[in-house]
Amino acid sequence: MLKVPALNYKRTHLVGLLKSPYIRFQYEHEGKKKRLLPNEVDFESLAANIIEGSNNWLPGFEALIGELKSEIESPDTPEPKRNSLGNRVKRIEKLIKGITELFNDIKTLEGKKTIGDHIKKLRCLLSKWDFQKLTDYHEEEIYERDSKALSSFFNLLDSMELSFLVIPTKKIDLNEFLTTLSLLTQEKKYRKERENRNKVQITGLREIVHLTFDYLFIADMVDGEIPRVSLSQPFTSDLEVERMGLLTKKDLLRQERYYFLAALLVAGKRVYLIYPQSERDKPLVFSSFIDSITKCFEYNTWGEIENTTSILLTQFNEGKKLAQGELDYAMITNTSPLKVSNILEKINIENFYRxxxxxxxxxxxxxxxxxxxxxxxxxxxxxxxxxxxxxxxxxxxxxxxxxxxxxxxxxxxxINTEITPQERGSLFHRIVFRFYNERKEKGFTKVTESDQKEALQHIKTIAHEEFNKFYYDDPVWTAFKQKYLGDGILRQGLLETFIKKEIEDIPxxxxxxxxxxxxxxxxxxxxxxxxxxxxxxxxxxxxxxxxxxxxxxxxxxxxxxxxxxxxxxxxxxxxxxxxxxxxxxxxxxxxxxxxxxxxxxxxxxxxxxxxxxxxxxxxxxxxxxxxxxxxxxxxxxxxxxxxxxxxxxxxxxxxxxxxxxxxxxxxxxxxxxxxxxxxxxxxxxxxxxxxxxxxxxxxxxxxxxxxxxx
Structure with a gap:
């Protein structure tokens, strides 16, 4: 609510406010209470090219209504679409009324006030919009969470009022109040979210000791990798290593075995030992630890037990069955099953018909x-x-x-942040039409060297009048106008070049x-x-x-x-x-x-x-x-x-x-x-x-x- 007026009535903030299930703003229309629907405000504000600014919303909607009415009157528009456009015009007219009343409510939050007055206005607006009437909940857990959050929020407002009693007359603007409230809100933790148990952690074999996981995958179980007993002193013998007090191969093997066994104890449910049979054309020998494990424990080979959690594996298996024509339905996605006939039809469309x-x-x-x-x-x-x-x-x-x-x-x-190509074309057509039509009413149309200066001043005056019909106001718009009018010093504008071309190029x-x-x-x-x-x-x-x-x-x-x-x-x-x-x-x-x-x-x-x-x-x-x-x-x-x-x-x-x-x-x-x-x-x-x-x-x-x- 506070972001809308504090951050210049941005379209995204207003739509976000209306999407909130807690906001129940209503306005009067034809004697009935109506709600502003966020999807309608979102769509029509996009079409009206509204970005921000409370003063841009109504002119933007009125301009859009004018465009829609022109399209309705166009012979190009078929009857079904003409009816649809007429309904849109009525909808936008209702939106104008609703947004006008909404802005009137929100504007009460603006201005410099004491902390107490800011909170008072906020409470008043929340009450007017039935903020404390929580929406219907289908899950008790969500209801409890929102109730705690709401209670925590109002307790925070109470605390702010008491804290700022020491400076009751100091006034701050809405932005400062929003910043203060946001910082205090971030510090309020009313409920800790559940820990995400679906994470995958990648770590080294030695770093995993004394941790706990449900599933453990140990990869690259091949000779030379696990265990790794190669010495870091390639130019010394085993005897020289032992005399220097360094780790021998026997010590390294004992150490590797310890970390491997400790890693096996990390898994709470299942351990997967993975080893490739070859690397490119080079055959690989599996780790000696694999041989020891298989002698001491019962084990299964990957793929012997059906894996129902892998979407990719499921799709692979279903594809094999499809190729053999075994299924009436295929579960190739994690949604509803698809008929085999539908799948084959889509394949044929791509590979035969197209x-x-x-x-x-x-x-x-x-x-x-x-x-x-x-x-x-x-x-x-x-x-x-x-x-x-x-x-x-x-x-x-x-x-x-x-x-x-x-x-x-x-x-x-x-959203267009600058004048669109269609608007540019229409603008030039209007300027040139008015220029020549007014000259025609005076009894002449052709531009000559003798009246070049007068003609240029005439077309520039018309251009200024047409520019004023737009509500753009930014550096891009200023540069666009300068492109048409020139800067009056060094840069020649498009209209001046046009007048010269009219003199030179007309046969x-x-x-x-x-x-x-x-x-x-x-x-x-x-x-x-x-x-x-x-x-x-x-x-x-x-x-x-x-x-x-x-x-x-x-x-x-x-x-x-x-x-x-x-x-x-x-x-x-x-x-x-x-x-x-x-x-x-x-x-x-x-x-x-x-x-x-x-x-x-x-x-x-x-x-x-x-x-x-x-x-x-x-x-x-x-x-x-x-x-x-x-x-x-x-x-x-x-x-x-x-x-x-x-x-x-x-x-x-x-x-x-x-x-x-x-x-x-x-x-x-x-x-x-x-x-x-x-x-x-x-x-x-x-x-x-x-x-x-x-x-x-x-x-x-x-x-x-x-x-x-x-």
Whole structure:
């Protein structure tokens, strides 16, 4: 309890407090008493990226609610997940109310007080939370232990109050009180724990004399080791040793025999004498003590008596019986028995089905299940609306698409101590959108040398406003802002470089015209271009089924010429992830689909190029045309020297539609196998721990339909 306010309301401390069975904090919600569940607080605080600070909890939860509501409104979100997200929003709203009341209670512990007042506030809060009402116990021993601990703790508080009566007016802060209480608590021992009797002690033969153990293992019982009678004087004879008063071989043997016999008396239950028969190719002779022992005592050989305590030995024996087909069940773990048929099935899955081409349900090929195929056909019917990234994900890895968009699996959230890549991308998009949209309202968009200084001041002002929407406050955040804005002296910021690039690299015939042009998504005024539409674009896929596909998305920027030719520009704030080859092979769809979509929306303009605008830091800002029509190469200026500018530009766009047609057919058939692309699996994937993709397996492929389809 005291750690929470004393150590700045850390997430881990608060969750630990709520997990305690002794804490019964309750709050009012809709006229009923509710408890804060630690698992809910733990999960949602992780998702909200809350680390510490009482002032960060509520803003963090409110920001998370905003993200969840945006996801609910997204057309990408299926109905089942939309309902789940709605329930999460309600849950977080309840958490906000509960944590607000919890913090109000805990804040009474803060501040400088006398020792007596600190203890009084602590007792008051413990009483309010029914701390002395111990939980239900199933074991009397645990109940007695906790009762003694609680009694000892309150006796300690009583003693502290009496001890500090001599300085009743001195005030200390909560940290000092916590330190004092912790030190005194550590000195209180109310019960000694049972000694661990499962330890293994390794010692020498001579050091073990007069000790006691249940079991004793004496290893290396071979001639020359036990007994060891070699002299330490290799250059003297036995007679010379005896004359010098040193230990002879007879003395050493007598001494070794004594320590060996004394060691045998150490074991209370059983002694194990261990000797190897050989060392590599060299045969070994067992110790003479072994011969003496076997003549005087009855003994057993290791393995003749069944050992029921060794898990490893049990697994070895069970494996031998499995190989002989003797068991219906196998105890290969220390839990419940497993059916032999289940074990053999798992072995066959790995050694037979997960080989060569993807052709079984164990690799996500579900086309032989009529029920699944029927369900997938309904799910991916002509009314389904797709985004370009959905096709890119499926093209690269159908299995990942299956986990994310059909099973709706999500990974546990992680704490991010700095702005995430997604937040960085969204931040840059918002800054640039506002910059160009406000210039557009004034009647001009293109940045020129004459208004460079004004444009830079304008975009920096917008950036400051966007930065203030975040609640980060640490050196990493300060450095990130400086990367965008520069230091005003020596370091040039990313935004200044961006403005210069806009002046230098935009081809003379093109001018920025549309920004954040949304297609098929809910319209958020002030966040998207005013020419955005909530209706998806329907593209013709030619003869056969499917005949059309509905596309939605958001175009970062569209530059247009005076004769109605346009170029799609897609901002990239991360790594360069697509090449012209990816467009040709059906792994990159954004640029071709957006060109076709804009032409579908406005038949009076023609798309002639698609470009990536790579914006990572002040030293890495580049723009290049990924695909373009060679007929208009002269209009591209310095951007026209790339491989993607081709004579068959129109054929290339149709090729993307052919890939889409093929992918939809595969989705309907239930073909959700892992990737067939060597070296394309990303370094980071949220499903890496449950994916069985192996680059080496691709070498075994025999050129099946699956290989050709992707």
């Amino acid at each position: 080989k060569k081409d993807y052709n079984s349900k164990y690799d996500g090929v579900l086309e032989n299940d009529n029920g699944i195929v029927e369900e997938m056909t309904l799910k991916f019917d002509d009314s389904k609306i797709y985004s370009p990234t959905m096709f890119e994900m499926f093209g690269l890895c159908p299995f990942r698409y299956y986990l994310k968009n059909i099973l709706y699996l999500d990974v546990m959230p992680r 003379p015939d093109f001018s920025p015209a549309y920004f954040e042009l949304s297609i098929g998504n809910p319209i958020k005024p002030g966040c998207v271009d005013k020419y955005s539409t909530e209706d998806p674009v329907i593209l013709d896929l030619g003869d056969g089924d499917p005949g059309t596909v509905s596309i939605r998305g958001k175009i970062d920027r569209l530059d247009i010429t005076g004769n109605n030719k346009f170029m799609i520009i897609d901002y990239k704030t991360g790594k360069k992830d697509h090449s012209f080859k990816d467009v040709k092979s059906g792994l990159a769809f954004q640029l071709p689909l957006y060109i076709l979509s804009v032409e579908n929306l406005n038949t009076e303009i023609d798309g002639i190029a698609g470009a990536y605008y790579f914006v990572k830091n002040p030293f890495e800002i580049n723009k290049w045309i990924q695909i373009g029509d060679k007929t208009y190469k002269d209009m591209f200026g310095s951007l026209g020297k790339v491989n993607g500018i081709r004579d068959d530009f129109g054929v290339m766009l149709l090729g993307s539609l052919n890939h889409i047609k093929k992918y939809i057919k595969l989705m309907r058939r239930g073909m959700f196998h892992p990737s067939v692309h060597f070296g394309k699996c990303p370094d980071y994937c949220e499903y890496k721990t449950i994916c069985r993709f192996n680059d080496l397996r691709l070498f075994e492929f025999e050129g099946s339909e699956l290989d050709e389809s992707n």
